[in-house]
Amino acid sequence: MPVPAHQATTRHLGAAYPFVAERDLGGGGVLVGRDLFGGAFVYDPFVLYGQGVLSNPNMVVFGQIGRGKSAFVKSYLWRQSVFGRRAWVVDPKGEYGAVARAWGTEPMALRPGGSLRLNPLDAVHGAEQDADGAARSRAELLVSLAGTSLERPLSPCERTAVELAVGDVSQRTAVPTLPMVVEALLEPASSSAAAVRTDAATLAADGRQVALELRRLVAGDLRGMFDGPTSAALDLDGPIVVLDLSAVYHSAALGVLMTCAAAWMRAALRRDGGGGPVLLVVDEAWAILSNLGVARWLQSSWKLSRAWGVSNVAVLHRVSDLSAAGAAGSEQVGLSQGLLADSETRVLYAQPPEESAAAASLLGLSETEQELLVRLGRGVALWRVGGRSFLVQHRLSPYERALVDTDARMAAGR
Numbered sequence: 001m002p003v004p005a006h007q008a009t010t011r012h013l014g015a016a017y018p019f020v021a022e023r024d025l026g027g028g029g030v031l032v033g034r035d036l037f038g039g040a041f042v043y044d045p046f047v048l049y050g051q052g053v054l055s056n057p058n059m060v061v062f063g064q065i066g067r068g069k070s071a072f073v074k075s076y077l078w079r080q081s082v083f084g085r086r087a088w089v090v091d092p093k094g095e096y097g098a099v100a101r102a103w104g105t106e107p108m109a110l111r112p113g114g115s116l117r118l119n120p121l122d123a124v125h126g127a128e129q130d131a132d133g134a135a136r137s138r139a140e141l142l143v144s145l146a147g148t149s150l151e152r153p154l155s156p157c158e159r160t161a162v163e164l165a166v167g168d169v170s171q172r173t174a175v176p177t178l179p180m181v182v183e184a185l186l187e188p189a190s191s192s193a194a195a196v197r198t199d200a201a202t203l204a205a206d207g208r209q210v211a212l213e214l215r216r217l218v219a220g221d222l223r224g225m226f227d228g229p230t231s232a233a234l235d236l237d238g239p240i241v242v243l244d245l246s247a248v249y250h251s252a253a254l255g256v257l258m259t260c261a262a263a264w265m266r267a268a269l270r271r272d273g274g275g276g277p278v279l280l281v282v283d284e285a286w287a288i289l290s291n292l293g294v295a296r297w298l299q300s301s302w303k304l305s306r307a308w309g310v311s312n313v314a315v316l317h318r319v320s321d322l323s324a325a326g327a328a329g330s331e332q333v334g335l336s337q338g339l340l341a342d343s344e345t346r347v348l349y350a351q352p353p354e355e356s357a358a359a360a361s362l363l364g365l366s367e368t369e370q371e372l373l374v375r376l377g378r379g380v381a382l383w384r385v386g387g388r389s390f391l392v393q394h395r396l397s398p399y400e401r402a403l404v405d406t407d408a409r410m411a412a413g414r
């Protein structure tokens, strides 16, 4: 362990390191590991939020590659499962398979040409009481999907065209698919046109750009992923849902998938009336924050965490990742920085020396903490919990080691 060995009484330690030599957080929760200034370190965002120690249950984890960020998150989820907590994991590297299997489920790995299919219009399934409500939710989802892909908000004419097309196909079939909606946009029913006092040709012209954009999802290189009924193998109601993005995170499918994921989550939470707290993890968040659809989705999840009973966890490399999500002043950067502001728990693994000053000023670290930050060894993190600091050595059980071992996977892939 690179933190220098030290002999001192606890009283002296308290004076020398007032920032870390604090009493524990209290309140119970899962064991994370050893507080290097004495005792066990136990943490639960929901308990601390309930007690008013934290004003939100969200967490951001920073650290260089290989320092143990994902290992911490995986074992943390596993330990939280003992308390019946559920989890959603957005997994850009495809490394949560063992964790999902430990919970008795398979990760959802969508890939072009793969066997899994996901119908975006199925995402609201079961959350709406009536057909009208379902059609409205579907139209909303398609409006946000098309807006993300076109990288602009839809015009009122375009929105209307989408609503009418979805309404039309919803009358004909219980669960519409994207190709049906694209068809209804390209060739609208005369009854749809009459409803907005226009003719079918004008309505078709209004919806054409959206139709062509959505058509990319059913015809282009993403064909086979979003254009039919959802595969029975996709279990969105299990105790853990792992979205393996490893095959799609450089493609246009990413924004689609994340927009769908947002709708599923909302539907799942509404279906069981907020049935217990959920942990939502976005590992390697830096890799996907530049996607506007993803950034918007994350922001809504972070903002709504209290209302939904969701504790969001984002994993990043450096604090500068937040400003690197897009051009200066872009919506992505604003959204990314908002995540930090709405995360009162910050877990800091080692940072490169050139990042430590920026990290210290952004996260309000003391000088001693800033010095420590560049010297932390694997598995050791500085935890900032609602303004208090702890130095924590994360401990893994032998069983958990097998769940988290990314070194072995990398060695095997060499």
Ligand SMILES: Nc1ncnc2c1ncn2[C@@H]1O[C@H](COP(=O)(O)OP(=O)(O)O)[C@@H](O)[C@H]1O
Residues within 6 Å of the ligand: 063, 064, 065, 066, 067, 068, 069, 070, 071, 072, 378, 379, 380, 393, 394, 395, 396, 401, 404, 405, 406, 407, 408
């Ligand atoms: N607390 C720990 N104790 C022992 N080994 C660890 C610990 N944390 C991580 N490791 C090992 O380090 C490797 C890299 O960790 P990982 O969590 O994948 O890094 P990253 O920070 O890049 O997410 C893993 O294979 C894991 O087995």
Ligand SMILES: [Mg+2]
Residues within 6 Å of the ligand: 069, 070, 071, 283
């Ligand atoms: Mg990792």
